[in-house]
Amino acid sequence: xxxxxxxxxxxxxxxxxxxxxxxxxxxxxxxxxxxxxxxxxxxxxxxxxxxxxxxxxxxxxxxxxxxxxxxxxxxxxxxxxxxx
Amino acid sequence: xxxxxxxxxxxxxxxxxxxxxxxxxxxxxxxxxxxxxxxxxxxxxxxxxxxxxxxxxxxxxxxxxxxxxxxxxxxxxxxxxxxxxxxxxxxxxxxxxxxxxxxxxxxxxxxxxxxxxxxxxxxxxxxxxxxxxxxxxxxxxxxxxxxxxxxxxxxxxxxxxxxxxxxxxxxxxxxxxxxxxxxxxxxxxxxxxxxxxxxxxxxxxxxxxxxxxxxxxxxxxxxxxxxxxxxx
Numbered sequence: 001x002x003x004x005x006x007x008x009x010x011x012x013x014x015x016x017x018x019x020x021x022x023x024x025x026x027x028x029x030x031x032x033x034x035x036x037x038x039x040x041x042x043x044x045x046x047x048x049x050x051x052x053x054x055x056x057x058x059x060x061x062x063x064x065x066x067x068x069x070x071x072x073x074x075x076x077x078x079x080x081x082x083x084x
Numbered sequence: 085x086x087x088x089x090x091x092x093x094x095x096x097x098x099x100x101x102x103x104x105x106x107x108x109x110x111x112x113x114x115x116x117x118x119x120x121x122x123x124x125x126x127x128x129x130x131x132x133x134x135x136x137x138x139x140x141x142x143x144x145x146x147x148x149x150x151x152x153x154x155x156x157x158x159x160x161x162x163x164x165x166x167x168x169x170x171x172x173x174x175x176x177x178x179x180x181x182x183x184x185x186x187x188x189x190x191x192x193x194x195x196x197x198x199x200x201x202x203x204x205x206x207x208x209x210x211x212x213x214x215x216x217x218x219x220x221x222x223x224x225x226x227x228x229x230x231x232x233x234x235x236x237x238x239x240x241x242x243x244x245x246x247x248x249x250x251x252x253x254x255x256x257x258x259x260x261x262x263x264x265x266x267x268x269x270x271x272x273x274x275x276x277x278x279x280x281x282x283x284x285x286x287x288x289x290x291x292x293x294x295x296x297x298x299x300x301x302x303x304x305x306x307x308x309x310x311x312x313x314x315x316x
Contacts, residue, residue: 022157022193022195022309023159023308024139024161025159026311027158027159027308028181028311029158029162029312030162030174031164
């Protein structure tokens, strides 16, 4: 297995997590009674938990497969949602 | 049917394309209010349960607005009894909404996430387990507080490093610190469209002093984090 599919998957999950966080958690509120309760919405927790588990998986893979490789302080530049 | 709101744009911008469809497939249209156009579509009356598909559809419409200018994005889930009901609500806040819209024109939001890659951000072990002594239980509580405190400190340090690196390129910053439930912190920046490449370049050289964190940057987004009027 190559690293590429895994990296793409991780990126997709991170972008989805960001999308959910923006759309469900932010933006102007015109009406006083938004349909969903934002503070504790399950969907956000799901998105973030996907994101966190992806990072943990990535870390395990790095520890197991590439000793000495340092990821601390990495900056990953993700594509914008909708970009190929 | 109800009127579902996606975003607000200056009326001088192009209206939504005819082929644009939003939440649940409804065609998107513009409703004008003074100097603003509101992008809306019709949805069934009743609670609009959030789903990934609907969230994506909402963002696709806002993203289309972002291609025409800088929309003031609306939060997901706002449906009104009719166009007239929406217009009445917007009119009651027209001046402040217009000011906020003017403030973000020409800009986009970039989001940096701070993710722990060390034990400080690790999910804590369950506090209680069968057969556990009182001493062990208290020890776990202390350990959980220690790792939580360490993670908050790391996230704040990372935020300071990021802020410093992009200071000259951002108009405004919003920080969502980590919570105990989701140990991810986020920094949102309002950036001029012309500075996006420079902004990404500045982030790629951020030094975190060996902190066990990973940064990810996503965008450009419509200015979701800067859509509420200042001071609210």
